[in-house]
Amino acid sequence: MTVVADKSILLVEDEAILALYEKNQLEQGGYKVTHVPSGENAIRLVMQDENPFDLILMDIDLGKGLDGTETATHILNHKEIPIVFLSSHTEREIVKKTESITSYGYVVKNSGFTVLDASIKMAFKLFEANELTKSKKEHLETVLHSIGDGVIATDKEGKVIRINPVAEKLTGWSHDDGLGLEINKVFNIINVKTRHKVDNPVDIVLKTNSVVALANHTVLISKDGAEYQISDSGSPIKDLNGETKGVVLVFRDITAEYNVQSQIAKQANMLNNVLDAVIGTDFTQKINYWNKAAEKIFLWKAEEVIGENILEVLKTKYLNFTNQEIIEKVNLEGSYIGEAIQEAKGGCVRNIEINLVLLNDEFDLPTGYIFVARDISDRLKALNQIKESEAKLTQIIDSAMDAIISIDNTKKIILFNGAAEKMFGYESDAIIGKSLDQLIPINFRSQHDKHIDQFSKTGVSRRAMGALGEISGLRANGEEFPIEASISQITVNGESLFTVILRDVSVRTLSESKIQKLLHEKENILKEIHHRVKNNMSSLFTLLTLQAKSQNHEPVQTILYEAAGRIKSMIVLYDKLYHSETDNSVSIQNYFPSICSEIVSIFPKKVEVNLSILEEPIELNAKLLSSLGIILNELITNSMKHAFLEIQNPKINLNISKDNNILYLAYSDNGVGIPESISFQDTPGFGLQLIGMLTEQIEGKISIDRKNEPKIILELKL
Incomplete structure (x- = not known):
């Protein structure tokens, strides 16, 4: 039974706020949770193996860099660990992609902790079952050595685990020398004609999980260079559960047999290698020879037609003569060349060009006929297709x-x-x-x-x-x-x-004018949507502010002001985007002064804000500015809550500078200072946790400089 308290989970999630929520839920469920925002960080942490994890909870979409499936593939190539995928996607192709990597679970985000917890526990059970199955696998114990054939056994990786004496003799490898080697090194086979490598039967068996036989004309090259013509077969070795544990390869030396058969085959192949059908008959037109091309053209095997009358088998119809007239012509003139229609097996019609020749013996007496037939059905079909194509082309051009x-x-x-x-x-x-x-x-x-x-x-x-x-x-x-x-x-x-x-193109010009009109209408609709979204956020901000002012309980009032501040940072960004020409980016010179004054104005205390921003215009995308706005809101909120309790002239300072491609944001106030106990790496406060996670999400660095006037410095690579 899986004990939750003993299980350590690595959470890979690039969205900081969502990661914080999921981490809290899992920890409340009794799990030990470590969070990283990217696939690269996950790989590095797993490879260190200092704090081994029992399971990885992997977001599929991780923003820049490796996505979840790529990260999972890399980890599983080095370490066996259950991975459960998290995603907002429910498309079948995405789910199927994860199943091809690992099958421990796929959870749709926002399904609730009950579903997530059940999926994690099921993944643990599946992993434990898989480990138990692996431990019970059996190894091949023995291969018979007493038979006269060569026998080589391999494991499921195709590595040699047994070689019998006959195989030792034919391959030139002793059992001890060949043990553990790849089968292709010990069992080196080529095609005798092409001298090219032949697919090893072991590889084929492992791929197909079925018995396979070696192709003809296969030569085994011994370790000392000797060559043996062989025949063989490969069979899977299965355990009691029906699982393939390896392959047994059985082969024998047929060099002598092959040499005899080769001589016979050379003579038989002389006519079988021609492309035309060659049919021999006796003087009564009974078939006594039927080559391979005849089998291919007319679909009958030789054994099906030997002894039958050729005219009855093929139902020959000459175009301008009767069958009897053709035979009389050949008997008189010795040959005939022309066209005929014949039937193949099953009634398929063939257009044939025939060369019919009379055969005589050594005394010049007729003994039979040779029919050389060439199938011209495709040629006639091609001519008809050309005519049809010309007609179609004419129709296409006209239409x-x-x-x-x-x-x-x-x-x-x-x-x-x-x-x-x-x-x-x-x-x-x-x-x-x-x-x-x-x-x-x-x-x-x-x-x-x-x-x-x-x-x-x-x-x-x-x-x-x-x-x-x-x-x-x-x-x-x-x-x-x-x-x-x-x-x-x-x-x-x-x-x-x-x-x-x-x-x-006069019609197209009119269409382009209509398209421009539609685009203009679409732009107006988008502006209206922008306006309504901004108004809705402003209403929400107003409600939170009013609710805060109506509270007598200061902690509750503070929480409502903090929430209002976070929404205010979004309102400011949305307003800047609404007026931006690019619709997806805003300059820092335009954004930061507005957000600072707006957030400070939420609180009752009057605070002077001093800004120092570089003159060089810098545009940042909306997603990055959203994170920076929330970070700045948390910093100002902390100052307003804790720094100015006994300060008469409170001040907040924000300095934004740039060095090469690094943007620096230095934040400070003239309050009571930053306690030594405060850090972004280890803090119980939600605000500081949020700052740390958002900084990691935007791939920045944040630190506290306690020299002279204490300040918080955020570094961001542009």
Whole structure:
């Protein structure tokens, strides 16, 4: 049973406030929790192994740097530990991606602590079960050494764990020398013909978890260079639970058998290697030979047709003669070449080109026939497809939305599609053979001709829309209109032909005007949304401030002022973004003076604020400024609460400077000073915890300088 109090969790979450909330929930549930904001920090902490973790709670989206899945993959490559993913996403592809990495759990954020706690406990149970399963795996104990075949056993990694005496002899490796080596080193096999490496059966068995046989023509190269023609098979070794624990490889030397079979195969393959069907018959047309190409073309195996009449099997129909006329012609002239229609197995029709030859014996007496058949079905089909393609191309050209016009090298029109007829107002029959200039306004003709002439000299096959620049077309009624054109050229029989595709852009110009209007309307809507959001936050700020003023209990009043201050920092940022031209960034010169005065004004005490900000304009994005605004709010709030209790002329100082690419924010007050016990690394206060976590989130550094006038310094890399 999993004991929660003994379990240590590493929380990887880049959002500081959410991490603080999750950390508090888990610690209240009895877990020991360590938080890091990035994948890189998580990897470094896990690799140190100083404080081993029992489980990692991993956010998928970690901002900059490695995301959660990449971080998990890196950790699991070095350490076995259960990982439960946290995400706001519920898309199937994201969940599936995490399952391919590890399957200990996927929890949707804000599902509640009960769901999160149950998922964590289930992950612990799964991990304990997996560890128990691993401990019970059995190793292969023995392989028979008494058989006459070579036997090699491997573990599930493909490393040798046993070699029998026959295998030692054939491979040249002793059992002791080969133990622990990769199988490919001990069992070195190649294809005898190509001399290329052959896929090792052990690798295939481990991949497929099934019995495999070695391909023909495989040679085993011994350690001393000797070669053996072998046949073999590989089988998985499974334990009582059906799990594959390794592979047993059984092989034998068939060198002598292979040499005999090779001689026979060479003779048999002479006709089997030709691409045409070769069919032999006796003088009565009964089949006595049927090569591999005949099997491929007509789909019958040789053993299915040997002894059958060829005319009955293939149902041959000659185009201009009867079967009897063809046989008489061959008997008289010795051969016939022509076309026929034959049937393959299953009734499939084949268009065949036949060369029929009469065979004679040594006494010049007829003994049979040789049919050499070539399947020309694909060739005839291709010719039909070309004709169909030409018809389709004509239809496509006529149905195209753009005007398509082809001209010869004298700029005479030879093609004029339907869209061109509609665009220019000419019938194709009336314009074919006329000059292309008839479709171009007079003031554009010389420019257009120049474009075509220059294009013909480049050798380029095509240029995209707009390649001819801004030109105009001329309709049959004399109307000029703007067009966009692309041009291509081909050479047919040494003559250049040009095709121009024209598009009437007058409609597009109107559409672009409508789009600009829609964008303007969208911008107005966004401004209205900005305004309403700002008003809502202002209402919330006002309510908190009024509630604070109505409280007699000072601690409650302070909490409400602090909450109002945090909202005020967001209101100021939102207001600056609303008036910003970029919509996503604000200059620090514009933001910090406003936020300081706004936060100080919340509290009853009057405090002088002294700002010193560098003159160089610096724009920061909204997310970064939001974190800086909350940090500054916490610092000012702490000063207002604790620093000025007995100070007559309270002052707050904020100095912002820059050195190379480092931005420095120095904050101080003339109050009672910063106690030695205060630090951002170890503090019970929520405000200081929040400052520390937000600083880590924005990848900054914060420190306390107690020399002279104590100050808090925040460093931020730009």
